[in-house]
Amino acid sequence: MKIISFVATCHSAWVRVYTNKSICKPGISTNFEKEVKCLDDAVTLFHQMVRMKPLPSVVDFSKLFKIMIKMKHYSAVLSLFRQMRKLGIPISDFILTIMINSYCLMYRVDCAFSVLPIYLKKGIPFDVVTFNTLLRGLFSENKVKDAVELFKKLVREDICEPNDFMYATVMNGLSKRGHTQKTLGLLRLMEQGNTEPDICIYNIVIDALCKDGNLDAAINILNEMKQKDIHPDILTYNSFINGLCKLGQWEKVKTWFSEMVNLNIYPDVRIFNILIDGLCKEGKVEDAEEVMKHMVRKGVEPDIFTYNAIMDGYCLRGQVKRARRIFDIMIDKSIEPNIISYNILINGYCMKKEVNDAMQLFCEISQKGSKPDVVTYNTILQGLFKLGRIGHAKKFFAEMLSAGFISDFYTHGIVLNGYFKYGLVEEALSLFNKLEGKRENTDIELYNIVINGLCNNGKLDEACAIFEKLSLIGLLPNARTYNKMIHGFCLEGLLDEANDMLRKMEENGYLPNVFTYNVLVRGFLRCSKITEMTTFMKEMTGRGFSFDATTTELLVNVLRESPSILDMILELHSKIMK
């Protein structure tokens, strides 16, 4: 059954159960929310409030600040807070937490810590919320080490007893930054302590495992949770369905979707978006559009995520014109495109080498009230390098920096790769040296690019020197690093050295993969070392790897010259085919 008819069936089942229930939002209506529409309103209200006699309570000030934070006027909140203190208006622990949070939301966790002395001065005790807010701030600036240290300190020195909120903050911070095992460790720690993990905690762990593609482990956690009589909710299903979509396991997606509906969990726009995005990434954009029509019929309105996913789906298939039509439809439905919508289309144009259209759209962004971001620049840079428009690319990179954008890891990768690809070794190394000087050289992938670039430009010695330097910087080579080095040795016909590198790779726990074998086979092939080549080919096919296009082409050429290896090739071929 197709996904769409399946979704439809599930949905009708749900609608039968729920049609009579009305969904009511909890009413958080305050007078403020209606009155305060912009920053000016908030400031005006604040000045009215401080003149009132008697003064409004600290709760009212908190409410006002909360609204301002919602409107993202963080620095204004801080400035009003300073005025409050100057006027001698009493403050509370709530207000102080709001200040800490404002700093954190501005990515100024250092300033957030400087609020702590005010607690001491006013005799307000720290509580678990104070530290929890600070932990969130640390994570949001990717200061994982500091966050973990603070958390450990709180526990070790008995400064505050972590509650479920704090565990959730730390676990979410860790899991979102790839530390799935540490997240799992904290779950186990909780189970030993006084705080019982709740559905939120389990969802964090399950989501991390699903994102890693480790669905089996996620299911184990789900079963543990069920044994404690904690039931999965829509977010749990979200994680599983997302994980299954990414693995392309559509049959299982159906099973989980139907299970969810049978539990009377109503699919919302987010879970439909996951489904739609999964279908689009797999090239099934028509199915995705069907799902979208279905959700509209059921009263779930598509949002910007829905449209962006479908646009990306068409772009990935090279149908930028259709993507553009979706873009226009979205605007007709009064959904304002965001920078991601533009980036998707720009990427679509760049993939088709239509960089002029991409540039035109780039110019439209600011006219339409949006702002380009680093992704926009990276996408266009990549497009320019792809077309070999080096001069334009250099100019665009310079423009990006002078416009105040901070180049990121992707930018550096794109520019370095581009320079090396067109033989601009000097420029590449000059940029690389700058990055090393700014200590922006903490990612092994950056080194992989440089090693690869040097090898491809006949500078094997310099590549070796950089490879040797890795341990000094404290970076561990990964499988790609070894592959690039092996590739470099093979290019120079240094097959013994390539073999040594392969040994090192295995010693450090990396099994040769499909790239390693292809590179080695090509290396031996080029040097007509047929016996060695045969050994690798057998090992390779034995592990289920096949030859890529470049290797196949080389093989065909070699066959013309030495037909004697034909038998062996046919034998290996039949092994791969079965």
Place this chain on the structure above:
DNA sequence: CTAGGGTTAG
């Protein structure tokens, strides 16, 4: 009135 979990682009 302060804090926690799910979807998009390079």
